Amino acid sequence: MARVAVTGAGTINALGHNVAETFAAFRNGVCGIKPLQFRDVDRLSIKIGGQVGNYDEAEHFNRQQISLYDRFTQFTLLAAREAVAQSGLTFSGDLSVQAGAILGTAAGGMNTWDDNYRDVYEGGKNRVHPFVVPKLMNNAAVSHLSMEHNLKGPTFTVSTACASSNHAMGLAFQMIRSGACKAMLTGGSEAMLTFGGIKAWEGLRVMSKDACRPFSANRNGMVQGEGAGVFVFEDWDHATARGAEILAEVVGFAMTSDASDIVMPSKQGAARAISGALRDAELAPEDVQYINAHGTGTAANDKTECAAVADVFGAQADSVMISSTKSMHGHLIGGTGAVEFLACLMALRDGVIAPTIGYEAPDAECALDVVPNVARDAKVTATLSNAFAFGGLNAVLALKAA
Amino acid sequence: MSVKDQVITILAEQALLDVSDVTLESTLDDLSIDSMGVVETIFVIEETFDVAVPFNANDPSASSFDISSVAAIVAAVEGLVAEKG
Numbered sequence: 001m002a003r004v005a006v007t008g009a010g011t012i013n014a015l016g017h018n019v020a021e022t023f024a025a026f027r028n029g030v031c032g033i034k035p036l037q038f039r040d041v042d043r044l045s046i047k048i049g050g051q052v053g054n055y056d057e058a059e060h061f062n063r064q065q066i067s068l069y070d071r072f073t074q075f076t077l078l079a080a081r082e083a084v085a086q087s088g089l090t091f092s093g094d095l096s097v098q099a100g101a102i103l104g105t106a107a108g109g110m111n112t113w114d115d116n117y118r119d120v121y122e123g124g125k126n127r128v129h130p131f132v133v134p135k136l137m138n139n140a141a142v143s144h145l146s147m148e149h150n151l152k153g154p155t156f157t158v159s160t161a162c163a164s165s166n167h168a169m170g171l172a173f174q175m176i177r178s179g180a181c182k183a184m185l186t187g188g189s190e191a192m193l194t195f196g197g198i199k200a201w202e203g204l205r206v207m208s209k210d211a212c213r214p215f216s217a218n219r220n221g222m223v224q225g226e227g228a229g230v231f232v233f234e235d236w237d238h239a240t241a242r243g244a245e246i247l248a249e250v251v252g253f254a255m256t257s258d259a260s261d262i263v264m265p266s267k268q269g270a271a272r273a274i275s276g277a278l279r280d281a282e283l284a285p286e287d288v289q290y291i292n293a294h295g296t297g298t299a300a301n302d303k304t305e306c307a308a309v310a311d312v313f314g315a316q317a318d319s320v321m322i323s324s325t326k327s328m329h330g331h332l333i334g335g336t337g338a339v340e341f342l343a344c345l346m347a348l349r350d351g352v353i354a355p356t357i358g359y360e361a362p363d364a365e366c367a368l369d370v371v372p373n374v375a376r377d378a379k380v381t382a383t384l385s386n387a388f389a390f391g392g393l394n395a396v397l398a399l400k401a402a
Numbered sequence: 403m404s405v406k407d408q409v410i411t412i413l414a415e416q417a418l419l420d421v422s423d424v425t426l427e428s429t430l431d432d433l434s435i436d437s438m439g440v441v442e443t444i445f446v447i448e449e450t451f452d453v454a455v456p457f458n459a460n461d462p463s464a465s466s467f468d469i470s471s472v473a474a475i476v477a478a479v480e481g482l483v484a485e486k487g
Contacts, residue, residue, distance in 0.1 A: 064418075067442070127448060130441040 003236030004176045004250040005402065006345065007089070010082030012075050013227030013339050014050030014329045018082055022339070023346050025328060026354035027375045032329050033212060033223050040195045046207045049193050050225025050330025068131055069144065070109035071191035075228035075335075076141035077148060080185055084149055087232040088244060089183060091150045098181050100153035101145050102172045103230075104164025104188030106334030107197065108157075109136030114194040141189050145230075153181050162294070163255075163389035164188050165229065165337030170253035170395055172233050182235045187338035189228035198224065204263070206298050212331070213358035214295035214324035215302050215366040222296040225330025229338025246402035248348045251382075252281025258392030265301055265388050270308035273394035274384065278312070281398035283382055285316040288398075290347045290378070292340045292385040293370075295324020295356065296331055303365035305386065310368070321378065323371040327357040337387040337395070344383040348401040353378050405483055406476045408450060413472060416443045426473040433472075440469065453482040 011018065014032030015025035025032065035041075036049045057066055057074055069077070091099050112135045119125040134140060139157040146155045154175060158167045165188030172186035192198075201207055201224060208221035239246055254276025258269030278285065294305055302324075310317040325343050332339055343354040352375050359372035385397045403411070406426075414421045417433040424433065430440060437459065444455045444467075455478075457467045468474040 127445070130445050131438070 001177050002179055004173050005234050005236045005239040005244070005246040006231055006248045006250060007234045007239050007244045007246060008083035008085070008087030008232030009247060009342065009345060010079035010086070011227065011229045011339055011342060012052055012078050013229070013332065014052055014225050017078070019342060022342055023350070026325060026343060026346055027352055029355045029357045029373060029375060030328060031357055032225070036193060036198070038194060044195065044198050044202065046198055046202050046209060048210070048223055049198070050223065051193050052227055067129070068135055070112045070135045070140060072105055072109060072189045072228070073141040073144050075191060075226070076103060076145055076189040076230060079187065079189070079228040079230035080145050080149065083185065083230045083232050087234065089232060089234070095182060096150050097152045099151045099183040100155045100175070100181055101142050101151050101185040102154070102156060102158065102168045102175070103142040103145070103186065104158050104160070104166070104168035104334045104337065105138055105141065105190055106159055106161050106164055107190060107192045108138035109140060110192045110197050111194050112136035114196040117196065145185060149185065151185065159334060160393045160395070161389035161391055162331070162333055162336055163387040163393050163395040164334035166385065166387035166395035166397055167255060169231070169233070169337065169341065170255060170397060173250045173253050173397070176233055176235050182238050184233045185230055186233055187228065187230040187341070188335040190333045190335035191226045192333055193224060193226045208297060211358045212297040212327045213360060214293065214297045214327050214356050215306070215363060215370040216359045217361035217363035219297045219299065219302065222298050222326070223330045225326070225332045225336070227329065227332055227339060228335050229341060231338070231341065248345055248402050249400045250397065251400045252277045252283065252398030253396070254280055255393070255395045258394070260392055262392070263390050265304040266392060267304050267307045267311065269392055269394050270305060270386070270388050271311045273396040274308060274312045274386065277384055277396040277398045283398060285313040285320070288320055288382045288384055289380045290344070290353055290383040291320055291322040292343045292383065293322045293324040294386045294388045295326055297324070297326060301388065303363070305388065306366045306368050317368060321353050321369050321371050321376070323354055323356040325354050337385060341385055341397070344385050344399050347378070347380040347383055348399060351377055351379055353380070405480045409447070409476045409479055410472065412443060412446050412450065416446070424472060426471070426476065428472045430469060447479060451479060451483055453479070453486055455482065
């Protein structure tokens with residue numbers, strides 16, 4: 001089986017428009033969650049989110065592109081440009097047909113749906129722009145990505161709610177490990193911060209009105225974010241042969257289904273995914289120093305996740321660090337695993353653990369080392385990244401230092 | 403602005419050209435307006451003149467709306483506007 005190197009990383013999210021800005025925010029425990037700014041926000045009961053700030057689409061794309069690129073596609077392309085530039089790869093000739101892209105998104109072109117539903121339902125218009133469908137479809141981002149970088153191999157989108165990006169990256173990992181591809185662009189994107197997007201989430205009554213405080217006893221729900229993370233996964237020998245800088249190695253992946261409830265998480269399902277990723281990576285619990293938690297800040301997720309980690313790690317659970325960066329960038333839903341993957345890269349490369357900010361009071365049901373509020377220096381050789389989706393679909397990745 | 407001038411403005415905008423570069427003899431090929439561009443142009447014409455353009459992207463040549471040149475498009479739009487009354 002081929003080994004899988006990460007040779008490029010890119011992002012745009014509430015903490016920054018690139019990886020360096022995001023790492024700086026992680027190190028400094030910066031909160032990117034702020035009052036939401038978009039039309040009709042006053043009619044929402046939830047008015048905060050991790051919105052991408054200082055963003056002008058016209059700085060990055062021409063008018064024709066904007067007419068085709070929903071915000072989630074724009075975020076994808078910007079993150080991918082950064083990742084591909086870092087990798088130094090050019091997709092031409094043989095590499096072009098041996099490279100593809102797998103991305104996650106839950107809602108795809110939500111802004112396009114929202115704007116056009118407004119026009120036809122509220123505005124009474126009987127005609128919509130001809131590009132509505134190619135703009136909103138969930139695979140729009142990955143298709144434009146393949147066009148921009150000439151990726152002619154396996155290319156598709158997966159949509160498994162909050163686990164979308166982890167499923168996408170896990171499949172990209174398998175695609176290279178199996179020898180089917182030499183390089184894959186992978187990660188995910190979400191741009192659901194619209195009136196309709198937030199209004200839908202309000203209905204579930206799981207959103208916080210003031211902050212995302214994962215693992216804290218006084219946590220009161222999740223906060224949505226937006227953005228994208230895209231990575232270059234590359235066949236290890238291909239990467240070393242060209243002298244590429246390797247950011248980390250992806251060593252394991254497991255996915256499970258709870259097969260029990262459409263919204264409530266299951267300790268068993270999560271634990272099977274965590275232990276499955278360790279087994280796939282041939283790692284023992286004591287080999288792992290850091291877990292990037294799913295850590296949504298809801299009552300149900302955080303205690304279930306901690307219980308699952310405790311089950312799998314046993315006595316080692318007390319020494320592993322586990323943090324949720326959703327406290328800083330919000331929950332990017334289908335894009336969240338991709339931005340959180342960055343926290344694993346930072347831990348492995350820079351030896352800095354991103355903190356769980358907003359932590360105010362210990363919860364006996366979340367009695368792990370959640371790296372509260374302040375980043376921590378630590379030598380890290382292996383990490384896990386958890387994602388547990390609505391619908392009971394779990395996906396966990398394992399990484400090692402290069 | 404006349405229908406002709408409005409149509410030329412729409413086409414110039416779509417082709418990212420100066421209005422003076424769009425002549426009545428130009429074809430959409432000359433203007434490098436591709437099939438997606440045609441559909442978008444027709445949308446803008448419908449929005450601008452509040453008309454319904456009989457155009458099927460599956461088989462443009464079978465449509466009664468003639469897009470063979472700028473002059474043909476202008477004439478077709480003038481017809482639609484006149485029908486509207």
